[in-house]
Amino acid sequence: MRAMEILEPRSVEEAVSFLRQYGDEARIIAGGTAVVLMLQNRLISPACLVSLGRIDSLNYIRREPGVGLRIGALTPIRDAETSALVRERFPILAETFGKVANVRVRNAATVGGNLAEADYASDPPAVLVGLRARVKAVSQRGEREIPLTDFFRDFYETALAPDEVLTEVVVPEPPPGLRSAYIKYVTRSSEDRPCIGTAAFVDLDEGGRCRELRVVINAVAETPQEIAEAEQMAIGQQLTDEVVGAAAERYAEAIEPLADMRGSAWYRTQMIRVFVRRAIEQAVAGNSGDGGGALTPRSALVPRSALVPRSALVPQPPLPNLGEGAGGEGPA
Ligand SMILES: Cc1cc2nc3c(=O)[nH]c(=O)nc-3n(C[C@H](O)[C@H](O)[C@H](O)COP(=O)(O)OP(=O)(O)OC[C@H]3O[C@@H](n4cnc5c(N)ncnc54)[C@H](O)[C@@H]3O)c2cc1C
Numbered sequence: 573m574r575a576m577e578i579l580e581p582r583s584v585e586e587a588v589s590f591l592r593q594y595g596d597e598a599r600i601i602a603g604g605t606a607v608v609l610m611l612q613n614r615l616i617s618p619a620c621l622v623s624l625g626r627i628d629s630l631n632y633i634r635r636e637p638g639v640g641l642r643i644g645a646l647t648p649i650r651d652a653e654t655s656a657l658v659r660e661r662f663p664i665l666a667e668t669f670g671k672v673a674n675v676r677v678r679n680a681a682t683v684g685g686n687l688a689e690a691d692y693a694s695d696p697p698a699v700l701v702g703l704r705a706r707v708k709a710v711s712q713r714g715e716r717e718i719p720l721t722d723f724f725r726d727f728y729e730t731a732l733a734p735d736e737v738l739t740e741v742v743v744p745e746p747p748p749g750l751r752s753a754y755i756k757y758v759t760r761s762s763e764d765r766p767c768i769g770t771a772a773f774v775d776l777d778e779g780g781r782c783r784e785l786r787v788v789i790n791a792v793a794e795t796p797q798e799i800a801e802a803e804q805m806a807i808g809q810q811l812t813d814e815v816v817g818a819a820a821e822r823y824a825e826a827i828e829p830l831a832d833m834r835g836s837a838w839y840r841t842q843m844i845r846v847f848v849r850r851a852i853e854q855a856v857a858g859n860s861g862d863g864g865g866a867l868t869p870r871s872a873l874v875p876r877s878a879l880v881p882r883s884a885l886v887p888q889p890p891l892p893n894l895g896e897g898a899g900g901e902g903p904a
Contacts (some may be wrong), residue, residue, distance in 0.1 A: 577620040583627060584710050586738055590622045591735040592712050598622050600737065602646060602685035605677055608635040630684070630739055633657055640744040641665075645707075645737070649696075650675065652683050660741060661867055664752040667769075671756045674763040684738045687723070690730045693765035693791040693834070697724065699754050700741065701796045702788040708740040709733075717742070724795035747784075749773050753854035756845055761833045766791045767834035768843045772851035774811070782806045784807070787848055792829040799826045804846075817865025820848035823874050838863045 578600075581587040591598050597619035603608045608618045624630060630646035641662055643652055652658055653669035672678055672695050673684070686696050687707060700730070708747035709732055723731050723847040732738060734811045735831045746752075751774045775783040785806045789797045802822035809815045829840035 574617060574619075576618065578623055579620055579847045580623050580626050582607070584630070587624060587627065587737050588710060588712050588735060590620070593758040594622075596734060598734075598783050599676060599723050601625060602682040602688075603648065603680040603877070605673075605681040606685065606689045606691070608804070608849045609659070624682075624737070629822055632789050636794050640742060643683050643741045643743070645688075645739050645741065647683045647684060648679055649681045649683055649686060650678040652850075653678060653697070660735050664699055664771075665703070665743065666695075666698065666754075667753045671695050671754070671763075683741055687720070687741065688730060688738050689730060690724055690795075691765070692727055692830070693767075693769075693832075695754070695756055695766060695790060697796045698769050698771040698788040699752075700743065700792040701798065702752075702773045702786045703743050703746060704742055705743040706740050708742065711736040715739075722755055722796075727794045746773070747775055750784075751855040751858065753852065753858055755850050755851050757843060757847060764834070767847055768792055768840060768847055770844075770847040770851040772855040773847070774852060776811075776856070780810055782809055782811055782815075784844050787823065789823070789844065789848070790828070791834070792827055792844060797823075797827050799823050799871070802826065816849050816852050819852065820891065840849055886894075 579590050581590055587600075599616060599618035599621055601605065601621045602624045607616075607621070612777045624646055627646060630644040632642070632644040633647055633652060634642050636642060642659065649669050649672050651722065653666050658669075669678070669683075672681065683696070685805065686694055686708075689701070700721045703741070704719070706717045706723070707716055707723060709716055710734060718731050725731060735792055752772065754769065756766045756769045758764050769784075771788045773784070775784040778785050785803045787803060789796065799822060802819045805822060806815055806819050811832040815826040824841050827841070827867055829837045829844065831837040831840070835843065
């Protein structure tokens with residue numbers, strides 16, 4: 573491995589000036605939970621790391637009336653999970669942050685790093701896309717906001733330019749009464765990334781008809797998936813079994829899933845059908861903040877014949893052992 577310089581700017585201005593100076597040779601490091609693995613596996617070999625760790629001004633959580641929640645990019649995921657403000661105002665978000673990996677990872681990993689990494693199998697993106705959050709990006713050219721609906725471009729690719737620092741996540745206040753659920757479904761250990769993560773947001777009118785439905789799915793394709801046409805089908809309708817089932821079916825038809833060690837493409841299509849339905853049902857039943865109740869054992873969700881043999885799955889390198897398990901919901 574070649575020698576690497578580590579730069580520790582004290583301000584965003586200093587950080588973006590380093591990024592400008594080093595260009596393609598620089599890599600930002602925040603909590604380091606992903607970057608260190610990339611370095612260890614020689615996926616990257618930058619000449620310098622620009623560490624954001626000393627920029628204290630990027631570590632905050634506050635609520636601004638009329639705007640919503642502002643989370644500094646350097647806020648540890650664990651702090652966002654345990655924040656009284658997030659728990660009270662955006663409980664679905666606190667619960668979702670609590671489903672990332674394990675406590676050791678969540679203590680180091682940052683909210684901004686999770687989004688900037690753009691791993692297809694992360695948990696927070698589906699919920700933040702569904703909440704119509706946006707991020708702030710700063711470079712020497714100035715500051716801009718990027719809606720998360722436009723942020724994720726491809727596997728590990730975002731709308732950020734190489735010289736931009738993600739500084740803040742802004743989560744607008746949801747409409748009063750918005751019901752929500754996030755279900756993380758894991759097929760390996762409880763602390764693993766999801767095989768499929770499904771966020772559902774439902775707004776019902778006084779008569780119980782659907783005013784708005786948003787369903788966003790992680791881990792089934794290169795970016796979070798939301799199928800507007802399926803959501804539209806439910807508008808103005810009572811969310812009966814048939815209506816919810818039809819929306820779930822549309823998601824299953826529209827998404828061409830990937831295959832990895834957590835499940836084959838065929839298996840993921842079956843799980844999309846199951847979890848879109850289940851997430852909508854949990855959102856309707858739970859009111860805002862139910863991050864997804866206990867899951868039925870997998871054996872009860874799909875016929876045994878539907879389960880894919882291990883040999884059909886694409887092998888991937890093992891994840892490092894970063895500690896005890898917590899957080900995920902999976903088959904009993
Ligand atoms: C064992 C293990 C289990 C995991 N399980 C889960 C899981 O279940 N669910 C889940 O969602 N995630 C999971 N993760 C991923 C984890 O959430 C991410 O590694 C973490 O959020 C990345 O944050 P970080 O601060 O450590 O980023 P870093 O590793 O420092 O950086 C990640 C990437 O983002 C870039 N970056 C970081 N901050 C910024 C910024 N402010 N502006 C611009 N670019 C930036 C870096 O250059 C790098 O490309 C797991 C990770 C591990 C190691």
